[in-house]
Each structure stands twice: as structure tokens, then as C-alpha cells.
Amino acid sequence: MSAVEAFAPRATLNIRDVSKSYVVDEKPLPVLRNIALDVQPGEFVSIVGASGCGKSTLLRLVVGLDADYEGEILLNGRRIEGPGRERGIVFQEHRLFPWLTVEDNIALGLDGSDEPQHVLDKRVRDNIALVGLAGFEKAYPHQLSGGMAQRAAIARSLVTQPAILLLDEPLGALDSITRAYLQKELLRIWQQERVTVIMVTHDVDEAVFLSDRVVVMEPRPGRIRSIVPVGLTHPRQRASVEFARVKGEILRDLSGE
Amino acid sequence: MTRLAVPLVLPVAVLLLWQITAARGWLSPQTLPAPALVLSTLIDLIRDGEIATNLQISLRRILVGLAIGTSLGLFAGALLGVSRRMNDYFGPIINALSQIPSLGWVPILILIFGLDETVKYLIIAKACFVPTVLATSQGIRNIPRAYIEVGQVLGLRRRTTLTKLIVPAALPTIFGGIRLALSNAWVALIVVEMLAATEGVGYMMVWGRTLFQVDIVIAGMIVIGVIGLAMDSGLARVERRMRRWEPKNV
Ligand SMILES: Nc1ncnc2c1ncn2[C@@H]1O[C@H](COP(=O)(O)OP(=O)(O)O)[C@@H](O)[C@H]1O
Numbered sequence: 001m002s003a004v005e006a007f008a009p010r011a012t013l014n015i016r017d018v019s020k021s022y023v024v025d026e027k028p029l030p031v032l033r034n035i036a037l038d039v040q041p042g043e044f045v046s047i048v049g050a051s052g053c054g055k056s057t058l059l060r061l062v063v064g065l066d067a068d069y070e071g072e073i074l075l076n077g078r079r080i081e082g083p084g085r086e087r088g089i090v091f092q093e094h095r096l097f098p099w100l101t102v103e104d105n106i107a108l109g110l111d112g113s114d115e116p117q118h119v120l121d122k123r124v125r126d127n128i129a130l131v132g133l134a135g136f137e138k139a140y141p142h143q144l145s146g147g148m149a150q151r152a153a154i155a156r157s158l159v160t161q162p163a164i165l166l167l168d169e170p171l172g173a174l175d176s177i178t179r180a181y182l183q184k185e186l187l188r189i190w191q192q193e194r195v196t197v198i199m200v201t202h203d204v205d206e207a208v209f210l211s212d213r214v215v216v217m218e219p220r221p222g223r224i225r226s227i228v229p230v231g232l233t234h235p236r237q238r239a240s241v242e243f244a245r246v247k248g249e250i251l252r253d254l255s256g257e
Numbered sequence: 258m259t260r261l262a263v264p265l266v267l268p269v270a271v272l273l274l275w276q277i278t279a280a281r282g283w284l285s286p287q288t289l290p291a292p293a294l295v296l297s298t299l300i301d302l303i304r305d306g307e308i309a310t311n312l313q314i315s316l317r318r319i320l321v322g323l324a325i326g327t328s329l330g331l332f333a334g335a336l337l338g339v340s341r342r343m344n345d346y347f348g349p350i351i352n353a354l355s356q357i358p359s360l361g362w363v364p365i366l367i368l369i370f371g372l373d374e375t376v377k378y379l380i381i382a383k384a385c386f387v388p389t390v391l392a393t394s395q396g397i398r399n400i401p402r403a404y405i406e407v408g409q410v411l412g413l414r415r416r417t418t419l420t421k422l423i424v425p426a427a428l429p430t431i432f433g434g435i436r437l438a439l440s441n442a443w444v445a446l447i448v449v450e451m452l453a454a455t456e457g458v459g460y461m462m463v464w465g466r467t468l469f470q471v472d473i474v475i476a477g478m479i480v481i482g483v484i485g486l487a488m489d490s491g492l493a494r495v496e497r498r499m500r501r502w503e504p505k506n507v
């Protein structure tokens with residue numbers, strides 16, 4: 001029962017008929033077309049799809065870094081406008097500020113909060129413990145391994161107590177052992193915090209291991225091809241027949257038959 | 258041990274060549290006095306306070322000019338770096354003005370201000386302003402978008418964005434500019450003192466030359482070199498302190 005958990009708000013996200021184009025060489029390049037997705041509070045949804053099919057772009061729209069799109073993105077029924085602390089994101093690269101220590105990086109998310117300092121300090125400490133980085137509070141990012149830096153980035157995004165957490169291939173750059181370990185950690189954090197998660201990944205196995213539903217996208221322009229419910233209880237056995245069946249279904253959709 | 262010795266190889270070689278040249282009489286003592294004579298002149302100049310007086314005057318000029326030039330440079334550079342619009346308006350003109358070497362301003366400033374201290378301050382301030390402006394605006398413009406986005410997503414306040422993001426990210430570049438400013442200032446100072454001054458280390462050297470006392474000139478060069486080196490390594494030290502978050506030995 002962490003203090004973090006007690007306050008974690010819940011969020012319903014509605015992505016309604018969202019389309020997005022970039023302008024490249026003065027010509028519009030359609031990147032997303034008619035994306036529709038509803039995410040329930042506390043749900044874990046993964047997005048898989050070929051690289052370049054607009055997964056990162058979709059997360060950027062949801063987090064509010066880009067407002068230039070058609071359609072609607074609603075959070076608890078309200079249209080999102082710009083970034084907000086109820087939405088956290090972990091980018092594919094950890095993006096920790098190299099000039100700040102781990103704890104100072106994580107404390108950035110509490111900037112401007114009017115709670116007393118000892119409460120803020122405790123929240124930083126709790127989140128460092130949550131991602132298993134206790135003892136590394138004073139380390140600089142360059143002193144961390146890739147997996148540790150990514151965990152620090154996750155703590156930084158969780159310290160704001162977001163209702164919804166967006167993860168953009170958070171484990172993509174890690175070796176397979178660290179990765180398998182952090183997948184279990186992600187599962188634990190998600191269950192503990194009951195935060196709504198949308199995770200982009202290129203690893204179907206990872207998507208099936210973690211998610212309630214897996215969104216399969218197809219490229220040029222990015223569209224949703226199918227949404228596959230996983231429907232297995234945690235902890236999931238990768239070697240099980242059901243696991244393989246769901247994985248097979250997603251892979252079939254991905255390759256476009 | 259060897260790391261300390263390596264930088265000394267060249268000076269020792271030069272000193273040796275100098276000693277041999279003087280001893281063999283390849284150049285007349287009026288042109289190139291022996292090292293021993295220069296050393297004793299240097300000691301005399303230090304002892305009778307000649308160097309201290311002149312150095313004090315020169316250092317004051319440097320400090321005033323550096324303070325004016327770098328603070329204006331930081332301010333203008335920050336504006337140009339943050340605002341695209343400002344950069345469009347003032348970037349080209351600052352660039353054009355910076356193409357004129359600092360010393361190109363000396364004649365017109367002497368016409369306006371005479372041999373006043375103002376001339377020295379302005380010349381040195383100008384020499385410091387240019388590299389500081391360029392480094393500051395460039396340092397700010399080159400902050401990776403990735404970090405700016407993190408600041409937006411985390412909802413950092415303006416003040417925090419400045420102190421925890423913009424300043425530390427741009428600092429290495431800015432500091433490079435300030436070190437360049439200092440070395441420009443040093444050059445500008447000596448030349449302006451040679452052209453338009455009645456005191457200072459540069460003037461002392463001109464004075465030595467008019468007396469045909471090359472030993473004084475060389476003593477002045479040594480003083481300039483040593484002080485310049487000391488100031489630069491002082492700044493380098495400060496810089497290392499500020500960048501202690503960076504990986505070592507990369
Ligand atoms: N800022 C941008 N300007 C122009 N094109 C972009 C920009 N960002 C992404 N794209 C293009 O949009 C497409 C989708 O990119 P992205 O969302 O990063 O895909 P994914 O994350 O699925 O690999 C790609 O073709 C990419 O080249």
C-alpha cells in the first residue's frame with residue numbers, strides 16, 4: 001500500500017477518428033488515418049506495427065506535444081489541450097537530463113507543487129524504490145546502465161501520479177535478459193499503481209505478456225488493422241498453448257496475411 | 258610525471274636556442290638580450306613595482322571590459338537564442354559588426370573619446386561581446402528538442418525550465434565563448450595599450466622598445482603569457498567544476 005497508489009486517479013481515454021499528416025517537401029504526408037480506440041481505466045493496451053506506421057506520432061498526440069490533427073482525443077470526456085501532468089510518457093530514449101542526479105531528475109515532475117518539501121521528498125523516494133533504484137539517488141545518468149536509466153525515466157513519469165502512462169518502446173534498446181526482467185517489473189508497477197497504460201512495442205511476445213488488448217497497426221498511412229484481446233490471467237506462461245495462440249493471431253494480422 | 262614534463266619540452270628547447278644564440282653572438286644584444294639579462298630585468302621590474310602598477314591598470318581594464326562585454330553578450334545571446342524573431346532582426350547586424358576586428362574600432366573611438374579609459378573599456382567589451390553573443394545564442398538554439406519536450410510534458414515552470422534545463426544545457430557552449438572572450442580581451446588590451454595608452458603592460462613594452470631595451474619588451478611578453486595562461490586555466494577549472502556531471506575519460 002504505497003502512498004502513490006492511494007491517490008492514483010483513473011482515466012478513460014477516447015481516441016475518436018484521429019487523422020494526422022506531416023508536411024514533407026511542401027506535400028502532405030498522411031501518417032495516421034481514422035484511428036479510433038477507447039481505453040478503459042486501469043487497462044494495459046499495447047500497440048504493435050511496422051516501424052514508420054505512426055505509433056510514436058499517436059503517443060505524441062495523446063501526450064499533447066502536437067495539436068495539429070483531425071478528430072478528437074478525450075480524457076475523461078474532456079478534449080486534451082497540450083501536455084498535462086495527468087498524462088506521463090516514457091520516450092524510447094530515456095531523456096534524463098544528464099546534468100541532474102537520478103533524484104533531481106525524478107523530482108522535476110513535482111516542480112511547482114505546493115505540498116510541503118518532506119512530502120515531495122518522500123514521493124521521490126517512493127518512486128525510486130518502486131522502480132528498484134534505491135541506492136542510486138545521487139548517481140548521474142551516465143553512471144547508470146541502459147536498463148537503470150529507463151527505470152529512472154519510468155519513475156520520473158510516475159512521480160506526477162499520472163492517470164495514464166504512455167510508453168514508447170521503453171525496453172526496445174535493452175538486451176533480452178534486462179528486458180525480460182523489466183517486463184516483470186512493468187507488470188508489477190502497473191498492478192501496484194493501477195495506472196492506465198498504453199505501450200508501443202515491436203515485440204509481440206512482450207505485448208502478449210503484459211497487455212489486456214493488443215492494437216495491431218498497418219502502415220502508409222497508419223491505420224488500426226485489428227484489436228486483439230489477450231484474455232489470459234497473470235502471471236502468463238510464455239510456453240503455454242493459449243499464449244502461443246494469441247501471439248500467432250497478432251503475428252498473422254501484422255504480416256497482413 | 259611525464260604528463261607534467263611534456264608541455265615543458267618546447268619552452269626548454271626555445272630557451273636553449275635563445276641562450277646559444279645570445280652566447281654565440283648570432284644576434285646583437287640590442288636585438289636579442291641573453292635570457293639571464295631578461296630575467297634580471299624582470300626581477301628588477303617586479304621589485305620596483307613597475308610590473309605591479311602596470312598590471313593592476315591592465316587587469317582593471319580587462320575586468321571592466323570583460324564584465325561589460327560578457328554580460329551584454331549573455332543578455333543579447335539569450336534573447337537571440339530564445340526568440341526566432343529577435344534573431345531574424347538582430348542576428349545579421351551583430352554578425353556583420355563582429356566581422357570588423359575589435360582593433361578596427363580603435364581609430365574612430367580615439368577620435369571620439371581621445372586617449373580616455375573609455376576607449377580601452379569599449380574595445381575590450383567589444384572583443385568579449387562577440388564570442389559571448391554567438392556562443393550563448395548558439396548554445397541555447399542547440400538544446401536538443403528531446404529535452405525541451407520533457408520539460409513540456411513534466412509541466413516545468415518558466416524559472417525551472419531556465420535553471421534546470423536551458424542554462425545547464427547551454428553552459429558548456431557558453432563557457433567556451435567566455436574563454437574565447439577572455440583571450441580576445443587579452444589580445445585587444447595589449448594592442449590598444451600599445452596604440453593608445455600611457456600606462457599598462459602593453460604600454461610598458463612600447464616604452465621598452467622606444468628605449469631600445471628589448472629586455473623590457475620580452476619581460477612584458479613573459480608577464481602577458483603567464484597571466485593569460487593563469488586566467489585561462491582558472492576558467493577551465495571553473496568549467497570542469499560546472500560540468501562534473503559529464504562522464505569522465507571519454
Ligand atoms: N516531425 C516529422 N516531420 C515529418 N515526418 C515525420 C515527423 N515525425 C515522423 N514523421 C514520419 O511519420 C511517419 C510515422 O513516424 P512515427 O510515428 O515515428 O512511426 P513509428 O513510431 O510507428 O515508427 C514516418 O514515416 C516518419 O518518417
Ligand SMILES: [Mg+2]
Nearest residue numbers: 055056057168
Ligand atoms: Mg516510434
